[in-house]
Amino acid sequence: MNISGKLLIGIMAFWVASTWHSLAWAGFNDEFNSAALDSRWEVVNPNPASSISMTGEAVRITASEANGGSDYYYGSNYNAPRILQPVSGDWMLEIKLDFNPTTDYQGAGIILIPQGQDASSSNGNRIAEKAFSGGAKVIRSVGTNVPWTANLAYIRLSKNGCTYTGWVSADGTDWTLNGTWEDSSQTDTAYVGLFSIRQPWTGSATSTPEFDYFRFAENLECMALPEGAVSWWGGDMTAADGLADNNGVLIGGAGYADGYTDQAFALDGVDDAVRITAAQSLKLQNLTMEAWIFPESDGFGPVLEFNEESGVLPSYGPNMGILASGAAYGSATSYASTFLESGAGAVTLYAWNHLAFTYDISSGVETLFINGVAAEQKSVGSLIMKTNYPLYIGRRPASHNGPDDIASFHGLIDEATIYSRALSASEIQSIFNKERHNKCWPGDADGDRITDLADAILCLQILAATSQEKANAGAAVDGDGALDLREILFILRKLAGLS
Structure with a gap:
């Protein structure tokens, strides 16, 4: 059957936000509900005026303006307090952040350290953060700013090869794609973690973000559901x-x-x-x-x-x-x-x-x-x-x-x-x-355990022979191992709440 790619892309354009399935979090996860920080975190805190503490429900990473400030930026300093986890391969991460920045040079979020660097490296990337910029609160994720007035924010970040993709959500249920960033020089990540920054140039207010959880999913091979x-x-x-x-x-x-x-x-x-x-x-x-x-x-x-x-x-x-x-x-x-x-x-x-x-x-x-x-x-x-x-x-x-x-x-x-x-x-x-392997999400063409608009687009590209990307054949909804029109229609119906 011949399909009009323009027609399907037009249909897909009606969805400006992706609805996520519940992710299967397989990896290091921390709900931060203990009295002490989990010993598996690597803690870096060069500024003695800054601190990392537990509230019983969250981890608070306080960045102080004292001693020249707590930044993580070339030409300034790398004194930002941070906690990091060693990682490798492809993955997905979600955090819940409660933070009210009120002035410039306040920020908190997710930091990456590239392969070959140690946890204290100054060669990292503040890839997703909530900050104060241009007189307003924003979420910066993979190079894109999104206005964000609420204190609470949910942030997701995925790594697939050299491509990093970011999403944001107000409630942890409905997610909006924030953008993508590619870095061919950064083929793997050594550490991923949480940070807070504060510089002294705009007053004396410290940054006191609270992270309610850190949930990490490794890209495990999924198991195709048997027919029926x-x-x-x-x-x-x-x-x-x-x-x-x-x-x-x-x-x-x-x-x-x-x-x-x-x-x-x-x-x-x-x-x-x-x-x-x-x-x-x-x-x-x-x-x-x-x-x-x-x-x-x-x-x-x-x-x-x-x-x-x-x-x-x-x-x-x-x-x-x-x-x-x-x-x-x-x-x-x-x-x-x-x-x-x-x-x-x-x-x-x-x-x-x-x-x-x-x-x-x-x-x-x-x-x-x-x-x-x-x-x-x-x-x-x-x-x-x-x-x-x-x-x-x-x-x-x-x-x-x-x-x-x-x-x-x-x-x-x-x-x-x-x-x-x-x-x-x-x-x-x-x-x-299939020990410890999750069942494949139906329609999850790209293998990130989410059925969303990206899967429909990938199926369309495969059908049109314009993509050489490896697809997750286990997600074929009709069990034939092919990602084609049936899968595209299934995904669109899911997004529309019709199935």
Whole structure:
């Protein structure tokens, strides 16, 4: 099919801001909520009048005007207080900054130190900062100034080869592309960190920015989702569905903690869960459900379950989880005739285990997998599964068997995914073998784990054979490994909130 590039570019121009998916932060991260600065930071503070301190919720990097000031600029000095992390390769960084500069020569933000330099180097780059310039507050990012009146700002920066790209946000959710900067001489970065500056030429006010967090994502290879993926809940500080609109809601005291890949759902084993409203797209008669689990007690723990919520028979549909014996279980129905149970001790406490359950209506076979291997299998015939019920991650809220059959999972659940077919044994094994790798975001052509306008443009360039850039084929939404018109339309619908 021939496509008018001008038409698609015209459509894309309607989006002036990119909506980001939740990033998977895999690398050194600091929420700055401790009493002392993490010892893994390298601290550089040449001016004794400046300081770096913790507030309990943020790190405050105070730059003083005393002793000739605290600058980081050729022809002035390099006394700016700063904290740095060693990095290499391509990456993405996000910070949350609370800062109210009121006069010139006040600034705070992200600093880069190029390859071959040490942390105290004067050869760095204040690549993204909030500052006071020309009588107003601005955010300078990759060489572009954006007016910014609020004290609070979220700043993102990515490195891809020699190209640095910056974004800004007022709320940490909706992001605006700020620009790009290329430096062919700077092929890698030795350090990235946070800084504050203050010179004495415009008064005596110190710079006292507070950084609420530092989140860093390495560009890990992602895993292409097998064909038939319907919904995916990664638990990365959100219960949103990464594939569709089957978004979850945290109930009880459910929260998040460090997971198998980045964050996971953290459940207390009492009443915590994630609830997903019954949806047409989840009414499946061929099915795979799979997730990574980290059990923290040896009790009965449902992992994924379609549940009717009233306790009337049949009170639940397809389900899988763990038992007090350390066995795993799975079943296409709530009846004993379809119940699969592994041997005792098959699931390891306080360790990551992968569970999967499949049912194929044409063969009538259901299979339970533990850590990529089929543990139990049974022919149960052609069934009508109750997938028209709400779906729960980590809880059985009601049962026709009474209160003793109601339970919650205690521990962590990560990367919960539902498919519209029974995955093969080799596909389940492949998911397990992709240790610690995130699933690819659908439509994420450039591999930055965000589906945005840049992906649509790259797909268009590839389709028009004007780009030689390596694309993330795992993000093909139809599973064909090609980034073409289907992916462009998918991305545009995502940006418009239509899918």
